[in-house]
Amino acid sequence: MKRHTLTLLIGTVLVLIFALLLFVFQVRQSEVAVVTTFGKPTRNIAEPGAYLKWPWPIQRVYKFDQRIQTFEDKFTEGLTADNNNLLTMVYLGWRIVDAKAFFPKFAGGSVQAAERMLEGLLSNAKGAVVGRYNLSDFVNADPERLKFDQIERDMRAMVEAQLSTNDCGIKIEFLGIKKLGLPESVTQTVFERMTSERQVLVSRLQNEGEAEAERIRATANRQAAEVLAAAEAEATRIRGQGEARAAELLPVFERNPALANFELRLQALEQALKDRATLIFDERTAPFDLFQGFRTNRNSK
Numbered sequence: 001m002k003r004h005t006l007t008l009l010i011g012t013v014l015v016l017i018f019a020l021l022l023f024v025f026q027v028r029q030s031e032v033a034v035v036t037t038f039g040k041p042t043r044n045i046a047e048p049g050a051y052l053k054w055p056w057p058i059q060r061v062y063k064f065d066q067r068i069q070t071f072e073d074k075f076t077e078g079l080t081a082d083n084n085n086l087l088t089m090v091y092l093g094w095r096i097v098d099a100k101a102f103f104p105k106f107a108g109g110s111v112q113a114a115e116r117m118l119e120g121l122l123s124n125a126k127g128a129v130v131g132r133y134n135l136s137d138f139v140n141a142d143p144e145r146l147k148f149d150q151i152e153r154d155m156r157a158m159v160e161a162q163l164s165t166n167d168c169g170i171k172i173e174f175l176g177i178k179k180l181g182l183p184e185s186v187t188q189t190v191f192e193r194m195t196s197e198r199q200v201l202v203s204r205l206q207n208e209g210e211a212e213a214e215r216i217r218a219t220a221n222r223q224a225a226e227v228l229a230a231a232e233a234e235a236t237r238i239r240g241q242g243e244a245r246a247a248e249l250l251p252v253f254e255r256n257p258a259l260a261n262f263e264l265r266l267q268a269l270e271q272a273l274k275d276r277a278t279l280i281f282d283e284r285t286a287p288f289d290l291f292q293g294f295r296t297n298r299n300s301k
Contacts, residue, residue: 022055023053023054023055024050024051024053025050025051025053025061026049026050026051027045027047027048027049027050027051027063028048029048030065030066030067031048031063031064031065031066032044032045032046032063032064032066032096032097032098032099033045033051033061033062033063033064033099034061034062034064034099034100034102034103034109035051035053035059035060035061036059036060036061036062036103037054037058037059038057038058039060041099041100041103041104042059043100044098044099044100044101045099046066046097046098046099062099062103062109064096064099064102064103064109064111065096065111066095066096066097067095068093068094068095068173069093069094069095069111070091070092070093071091071092071093071094071115071118071119071122072089072090072091072178073089073090073091073119073122073123073126074089074119074123075087075088075089075179075181076088076089076123076126077183078126078127078130078131079130079131080130080131080133080134080135080138081131081132081133081134082134082135082136084134084135085182085183086130086135086138086180086181086182087179087180087181087182087183088126088130088177088179088180088181089177089178089179090122090126090155090175090176090177090178091175091176091178092118092122092156092159092172092173092174092175092176093172093173093174093175094114094118094170094171094172094173095170095171095173096169096170096171097169097170097171098169099169100169101167101168101169102114102168102169102170103169105166105167105168105169106168114168114170117168118159118170121159121162121163122155122159124158124162125155125158125159125162126155128158129151129154129155129158130151132154133147133151137151138151138180139180139182140197141197141198141201142197142201148177151177152175152176152177155175156172156175159172159175160172
């Protein structure tokens with residue numbers, strides 16, 4: 001009896017497991033899924049978890065990786081707006097966001113088929129966008145004149161518009177230019193143009209430097225002239241004061257020449273003793289003869 005019960009229990013468990021396998025499926029965090037009913041997509045699942053379904057051949061589940069997948073197109077040649085040949089390679093990142101739309105579009109959800117379609121769309125967008133810009137927008141000695149960001153935005157907008165029109169269930173996450181190249185026929189022309197542009201930049205900087213130097217020299221000359229004019233005015237003022245003082249003292253010295261002579265010797269002596277120094281002199285020589293009179297006066301006292 002116990003053995004029969006155990007066998008029945010095991011059989012029940014196996015039936016439940018088999019039923020779960022037939023009627024339940026799981027979608028992981030990194031996946032999206034589409035459920036088909038008699039081969040036609042009927043349900044799109046974008047959230048992870050366990051879901052119910054009818055067993056095959058009524059329903060079938062197809063799962064796809066929804067993580068970002070990278071793709072690069074071929075290194076191809078195109079014509080710019082100014083009729084120069086330019087080699088470009090573009091990369092993009094894409095992922096599946098709507099499995100229900102993606103599944104029937106690409107023969108059972110083939111990623112390879114999706115990448116082949118993306119290659120065609122990217123080639124068309126790249127040729128159209130490159131033809132709108134001049135070569136100097138791609139290759140330039142002045143970084144501020146490059147337009148990579150705008151060119152990449154234009155390419156992405158064109159690819160996204162085509163994907164939206166075709167309802168492919170694909171979203172573009174990023175797009176950028178990976179590689180640029182110049183055919184040998186235009187390489188020398190580009191180098192000459194870059195050299196010419198660099199020379200123009202050098203000439204402009206030299207002219208700006210010379211103009212700034214001239215401005216500095218003019219400012220310095222003006223300031224020097226102002227300082228010299230102020231100094232000359234001050235010197236004229238001092239000379240005028242001296243001449244006025246001399247005019248005041250001249251009548252006194254004319255009436256008393258000895259006083260004038262004494263004043264001159266005092267000034268000469270003051271200049272000689274202005275700095276700290278040790279003097280050896282002949283007291284009979286002017287203006288040091290003043291000390292002779294000073295010594296005579298002291299001896300008389």
